[in-house]
Every structure is written in structure tokens, then in C-alpha cells.
Amino acid sequence: MKTVNSLSGGKTSSYIAVNYPADYNIFALIRTNDKKCLFPDSKIRQIVSDKLGIEFIGTLEDNLIIYTMLDLEQFIGSKIDWVTGQTFDEIIIKAGGYLPNLMTRYCTSKMKVEPIAQWCYENTELPIKMRIGFRANEVSRANRMIDKQINGFENFKFKVGKKNNRNKWSELPYRMSEFPLIKDAIFKDTIENFWNDKPVRFAYMNNCIGCFHRNELLLKLMSKKYEEKFDWFISKETENNCTFKNGITYEKIKKHKLQMDLFENDFTDCDSGYCGL
Numbered sequence: 001m002k003t004v005n006s007l008s009g010g011k012t013s014s015y016i017a018v019n020y021p022a023d024y025n026i027f028a029l030i031r032t033n034d035k036k037c038l039f040p041d042s043k044i045r046q047i048v049s050d051k052l053g054i055e056f057i058g059t060l061e062d063n064l065i066i067y068t069m070l071d072l073e074q075f076i077g078s079k080i081d082w083v084t085g086q087t088f089d090e091i092i093i094k095a096g097g098y099l100p101n102l103m104t105r106y107c108t109s110k111m112k113v114e115p116i117a118q119w120c121y122e123n124t125e126l127p128i129k130m131r132i133g134f135r136a137n138e139v140s141r142a143n144r145m146i147d148k149q150i151n152g153f154e155n156f157k158f159k160v161g162k163k164n165n166r167n168k169w170s171e172l173p174y175r176m177s178e179f180p181l182i183k184d185a186i187f188k189d190t191i192e193n194f195w196n197d198k199p200v201r202f203a204y205m206n207n208c209i210g211c212f213h214r215n216e217l218l219l220k221l222m223s224k225k226y227e228e229k230f231d232w233f234i235s236k237e238t239e240n241n242c243t244f245k246n247g248i249t250y251e252k253i254k255k256h257k258l259q260m261d262l263f264e265n266d267f268t269d270c271d272s273g274y275c276g277l
Helices: 011-019 042-052 064-076 088-094 106-123 139-147 188-195 216-225 227-240 250-255
Strands: 003-007 024-028 081-083 128-131 154-163 166-178
Touching: 003 011, 011 064, 011 188, 024 106, 042 064, 042 081, 081 106, 088 106, 106 154, 106 166, 139 166, 216 227, 216 250, 227 250
Parallel strands: 003 024, 003 128, 024 081, 128 166
Antiparallel strands: 154 166
């Protein structure tokens, strides 16, 4: 079976790309159509458009994640395949204006999981072995993924063609998940130390600026660090008359006056909305 490293742009999956070479390295980029979030460097914007095969306007992640992936490709000396689904704007429209939340996390499926799976269907021989960036203290997360497997593989419903102008779908064995960091007892400190002197730039946090998994204190910090991107989430709540988080709007989070100082290194991966594939 072919091996695939699923990359998120964070230090952990990037560590896997360096230390566990695979047949393919794949990165799924979250995009937006909103020109208020326009990626500022037109040359890099064109490079990303060329990699995706579709126009790239901007991302709702930290812009630095673009440089992370370009740096990483140079560092490992191997190609990274970039994929993308519909923009976040488009998938919300397709969902009838119903925003993703803790109960229906369709954003990760539509913008990360499905584009990577479909690329693997179209470019590899299924099933594959996919390395997942769970660290040695995340055994329970790995076990939840293993529990979804049937006869050692996770199945997936792929778009396999068209019939009568409609997409034709088929459920096939997709991947066997591997967890090399758990197997080799690799914890966060090892990964942080590894990247200390390496020429790869990393974002403050990967995943969407306004990820609803993040707690309110962290979201308030993100609203200060990335105001234009955070305002995108506010605009979607206003346009669709619903919220990403239960019981509070992002506008209220942005306006909230904190009674304590925020120390940026106090947040954990769980606070950040860290998502594995």
C-alpha cells in the first residue's frame, strides 16, 4: 500500500513529514472568497493558485500557514500536494445558511477530510496507509479512529463519476490509519525542540481563526490578532441569524473586555481547536 502523510501546517504533522517519509504528502487549504481576507502577496497568491488549480483569494487560517507549507516542501526536499474543497463561504450557502458548530462539524469534513480523500482516490491505488499526527499522550484519539475501521480499514464514500448529469458515489475501503508518534513515544516537547533551529516558519496556531472549538478567551485573543478574519465569522453569524458557539455571538466575544492578561503560550491544542484527520 502507498503511504500518505496528512499535513495540517502545524509542527506535529510537519515533524512526521520530515521523520517519516511517505509516498505522498498532502495539505488541505481552507479558503474564502472574501476579499477583505485577501492574501497580501500577489506572487505567493499566484503560486498557491497554481498549486491548487483554482483561484486563491485568501484563507481563514493564519496567513503564515502558506509560508509554512512552502518552507516545509523545501526543507524535506519532496513535493507537497495541495488540495482544497469549496470555500468556507460556499459550503455555508450549500448548507442553507446553517453554520457549523460543536454538534455538526461539517466544515472539517468539507474543507479537509473530503478533499484529501478524493485526491487519494484519483491519484493513488486505494486503500492507503495514512499517518496521523496524534502524539504519545493522545492514545484515546487514535483509538476512536481505529474503532471506525472495518477489517482494518476506514471506508469512505467517493465521487466516482457521473450518471444522468448527477454525481455517482461509491463507498470503498479508504485508509489504514497509522500513528507513528504514539508508536515511537514522541511527545510535544520533542517536537518543539526539533523545530527550534529549523528554517520553517510556523503560524501561531493552525486551523481557522474563529474555530468554534476554541474557548472564548482564545477567540477574544484571535479577534485582536486577526481582526479582518475574525470579522468574517461575525459577518456569517449576522447574515445567517445563527451562531458558531451556543449561547454567545462572536460579536460579543470581540467586544468583551477581559479582566485578565492573556499569555499566548497558556493555550493547549484542545483550546486551539486542533483537529486530526
